[in-house]
Amino acid sequence: MxxxxxxxxxxxxxxxxxxxxxxxxxxxxxxxxxxxxxxxxxxxxxxxxxxxxxxxxxxxxxxxxxxxxxxxxxxxxxxxxxxxxxxxxxxxxxxxxxxxxxxxxxxxxxxxxxxxxxxxxxxxxxxxxxxxxxxxxxxxYLMKWNNNLPQDMRDQLKVRVMKEDDVQDVINIDSQCFNLSKLDAEKMSQVQLNSPTNLRFIAELNGTIVGKINVQLNNSPAYIFGFAVLPEYQGKGYGLEILQKTIVHLDNLSRNDIVLEVAVKNLNALKLYEKVGFNKVTGYxxxxxxxxxxxx
CATH class of the missing domain: 3.40.630.30 (Gcn5-related N-acetyltransferase (GNAT))
Structure with a gap:
């Protein structure tokens, strides 16, 4: 035995x-x-x-x-x-x-x-x-989506699934937006690529990659993270469009229990998330x- x-x-x-x-x-x-x-x-x-x-x-x-x-x-x-x-x-x-x-x-x-x-x-x-x-x-703050689909979405960006050829662009975005060294950005990108439960999206403007967003799907709720827009493209409404299109994609997958996190002092991001329909749940x-x- x-x-x-x-x-x-x-x-x-x-x-x-x-x-x-x-x-x-x-x-x-x-x-x-x-x-x-x-x-x-x-x-x-x-x-x-x-x-x-x-x-x-x-x-x-x-x-x-x-x-x-x-x-x-x-x-x-x-x-x-x-x-x-x-x-x-x-x-x-x-x-x-x-x-x-x-x-x-x-x-x-x-x-x-x-x-x-x-x-x-x-x-x-x-x-x-x-x-x-x-x-x-x-x-x-931990914020949760209120299940109200975005209205009047802009359509300036092509938001698509990340490909292996996009890795260097993703590393560049992470390095610039999250203040990471190239080596640390490479390590983080490798972890995300190796995860079978991640959705990784790239945002293109006229063929130029301007932003990215990740979604973790292995547990409920779906967790949005790694959301960034290159500094030179910020303040133009692209972040709002990326987030809206990601939410629509998740809703089409019947994953409408969606959360994300934002620094309390990041007022611009907080306003963006509230505009899309996220409400504060708790804090860390x-x-x-x-x-x-x-x-x-």
Whole structure:
């Protein structure tokens, strides 16, 4: 008779299995219900984790996932961090164990800053970050579409599915619009290309690529991200047209549960999203921790 291996204690994840992804989703649901929050998990990246990089730290108790910390490394200066602990297992040192492992990993990569994000309404998350003496950095809104299809759309742009030949243009857009190095933009583009659950659209004006937008479809709701228009084409209504045409495409796929995120201080983007029919649902606060460059 085949013995089932018991998962117990800390597991350092080189890539995530289907079972582990399912466990993460289950734990997030438990935390969301208990805390009345919406955990932010970048499923696009979790589903395409490389098998040779350590970015996930899981803590099990008799095969039940009770703690999880994820690293999202988009550049060589900082690592973004998301973490959660089962409500019944809090204040037992599990978060500290996960964080210690994560700090060891980022220091090996010569990264000395962590940027945590937590739901604005998560008292436990904010309390933990205050205990770590982190510094508040900024906030974002999570916004949800109200299901009212756009009216009177302009038709100046051709919005089409991204092709492999477009990769360099996408890297250029990400580099300019998100202040990324070419290397970091290449890494991010590769992750997106490797994800089977992503829709990637390119916007062309008379044959010239002027913008891009991505949609993550592996979970409900559909999540819009990586939305950008080249600086020289901003302020001309192209962003509105790209967003409207993307929403129409998703509605045609019967994916009308759509969300996105926007920085609280980005008033221009906030007005754009509200114009298209997105309403604020909740917020996320970001906190920074600077690590000592030498191990104690």
């Amino acid at each position: 085949r013995r089932i291996r018991l998962r117990q204690g800390l597991i350092r994840g080189l890539g995530l299995s289907k079972n582990q992804l399912s466990d993460i989703g289950t734990l997030a649901s438990i935390c969301n219900t208990h805390d009345n929050i919406t955990m932010k998990l970048n499923w696009d990246f979790l589903n395409s984790r490389p098998q040779n990089e350590l970015q996930d730290f899981l803590y099990y108790d008799e095969n039940q996932l009770v703690g999880y910390l994820a690293l999202y490394i988009f550049n060589n200066k900082e690592a973004e961090v998301s973490a959660m602990v089962h409500p019944k297992y809090r204040n037992q040192g599990i978060f500290s164990i996960l964080l210690e492992q994560a700090i060891q990993e980022v220091k090996q990569r010569k990264i000395y800053e962590l940027l945590f994000f937590t739901d604005t309404n998560s008292n436990s998350g904010i309390s933990a970050l205050e205990h770590l003496q982190s510094t508040y950095e900024f906030s974002e 606060d970001y906190f920074r921790i600077k690590l000592a460059e030498k191990n104690s």
